[in-house]
Amino acid sequence: MSLQKIDAKMLSKMFLAGAKNLESKKEWINELNVFPVPDGDTGTNMTMTIMSAAREVAALGENADMESICKAISSGSLRGARGNSGVILSQLFRGFTKVIRTQTQLTVSVFADAFDKAVETAYKAVMKPKEGTILTVARGAAERAKELAEGGGEDLETFFRAVIEQAEYVLSQTPEMLPVLKQAGVVDSGGQGLVEVLHGAFDAFMGKEVNLDLNAPAAPERKTGAGSSYEAQANAEIRFGYCTEFIILLNKPFNVKTEKDFKSFLESIGDSIVCVADDDVVKVHVHTNDPGMAIQRALKYGALSNMKIDNMRLEHQEKLFKMSESGKAEVKAVEATGVAGQPETSPAEPQMPHKEVGFIAVSVGEGVNEIFRSLGVDYIIEGGQTMNPSTADILDAVEKVNADTVFILPNNKNIILAANQAAELMTDKNLLVIPTKTIPQGITAVINFVPDISVDENEQTMLEEIGNVKTGQVTYAVRDTVIDGKEIRKDDYMGIGDAGILAVGQDMAKVTEEMVAAMVDEDSELISIYYGSDVDETAAEELRDTLESAYPSCDIELQAGGQPIYYYVISVE
């Protein structure tokens, strides 16, 4: 018997099944990334995006109408959007649901219109749409859908099969459209993600038993939880039960040595340590099982104020309880469980003093975070290559900054779209995105901010200045590949510049020096080195000395960045 229309109940089921299927393929999609850099990019980002929508849909229950399901899909994915592919996916859903929300029954021709609108919306969201990506795959599918509808086909099964077939065909052609894909020998990962969503939805349509319980583990090969299995994750993560915060009002100088001693003491009793010293106060944050010890020790340096101790295990139970009640797992909660692997470093002040202009930076690594703070950044969103914050994370951060205009520095090219999306959703504040692609660009942007001049002038200057910084980043390859004609083996060191790979090899120092050589020219004045958490200070100092003798006309500045994944982030200006 041929089925010609589906109702809201089936749509909901298909959407959830699509989400589950994407989730189960997440790790595999991650590995399709072109750059063999160690990150959890596309699969993780798309999964987190769709899961945010799936939770909202699931929370509606079985008897929700089309309108509410559409709203849940659209707003859930929009708020949960992470990374470029996640943002594009959310835009596809937004366009798709615009068409179907007014219908009670979905037919071939409604689906064709909805696919068309989805593609149109997604293309508009991207400033320079690139072919050979998820966009092309979506467009191929939508065009096929249109042909079929115009041809008068009404059977949904035939229709879905043909559309998915076309999507898979276009996907297989992506390496022909983007040379980087061909060189790396992979298809586009975002396109693959979209195909997985379609597959999952189709399986549900065909009546295949799919476990729609969002909290069930999706696939055995999954290594890390991405939101859905937060419970297991959380209990494993909370090793230290008390979140302890206070401010020391110093009664004697707190020099580098004392700071180091104090930090290593804190490290011996806990983790997630933040210890920020100003001239006369030190702000301390630590997760520990013995808050008393932290306090005892701190009293040696001065009087304490603004003390706050929370039992994170208890709070966590409450949070889980509330979430299971509402069926919703807010992104924020995922963050609080430590999936990000980082403490929330911006102290949650009750209310920051109001200012005209505020700054938010996406950053990772205590050293880099501290540099941003010292330059006047009001709020740090922990994130970067391996952890792209979602639109919702960004909106939350903006909420916390008490300013009329907020500049956001994404500091990673995969976060710019989510920031742009947040700027569009923001209504009560002026959120301006300075599209910084690297940490040094972000640092340059905030340095060039001048309080006395207008927001427009500042935006203009920052946009100009970020173009004058060259960035190179040293990391390792996660698999064998060929990029820009350079053969790269797994575990090789790579020096990646603004426009591609500058150096490859087995010797980290050599790769770094070669990368810097490709960046410096006769106008260069300053080379800044931010060394990561996996580089020891001595090695970094050796690099500085080598660069100093190689480029006598340049100032060399060495900073402990503390960032993961990138051994060195180096800027030349």
Next chain:
Amino acid sequence: MAKIAVVTDSNSGITQAQAPELGIHVLPMPFMINGQTFFEDIDLTQEQFYEMLATGADISTSQPSPEAVMKLWDELLKEYDEIVHIPMSSGLSGSCQSAVMLAQEYEGRVQVVNNQRISVTQRRSALDARELAAKGMNAAQIKDTLERDKFNSSIYIMLDTLYYLKKGGRITPAAAAIGTLLKLKPVLQIQGEKLDAFAKARTTSQGKSIMINAIKNDINNRFGGFTERREVRLAVAYTFDKDAALAWRDEVSAAFPGYEMHMDPLSLSVACHIGPGALAVTCCKKLETE
């Protein structure tokens, strides 16, 4: 026509040697260095000062003693009818306040000008005062003319280091809040009042272009634009590093062709707050004398 003496202090950058030539009387500023008092350009040269600054000596600035000020005035009034006294900016020092108070004893014969100048802009005021006197103005008229003009000047200074700025206290909190984890070259401004933060640069060339653009901006928006009559005066100043300053002067000259370019070392009371290696550019609107 009244015979008028023009007095300023050594912050103007006018040396004891130049003073008689220019027809200006210069009060030396006192410095306390490691507990001992020195006078700028009398028993303390620029070289000695920077040497002591580099060795971390405890240097503090002070204002000329009332005794020294009144002694000079009394001496001058034997020969002149009136005095125009131009101290360093009241935003940076109490010298002006004290002078105003002391002048009350002189029944209008001493006019203290509160026009908030420092360094090369203060020097300019002293020269202007001389010219106005030559045109026949009395001391009170000169004071009014100079004070009416007080906002028509700008100074931008790029520092080589934040160290001295943090050590001293004569900056606004905004300037003090400049981050110190990175090596930054702060660009400060003086618009009459105190030293304030203007911008930050990571490299010298960035800082220089910030200053040149700031001056262009001031000329266009505040000082009547770039005209054929060139109604602004530009000058550059520096602390300690004269070679860097000469190169800087050439760059500024290239950016403002056809403008004469005076250059002086910054006075020591400014230097002691900003340290060696600073470069500055200033611009003053020419006095409108009808």
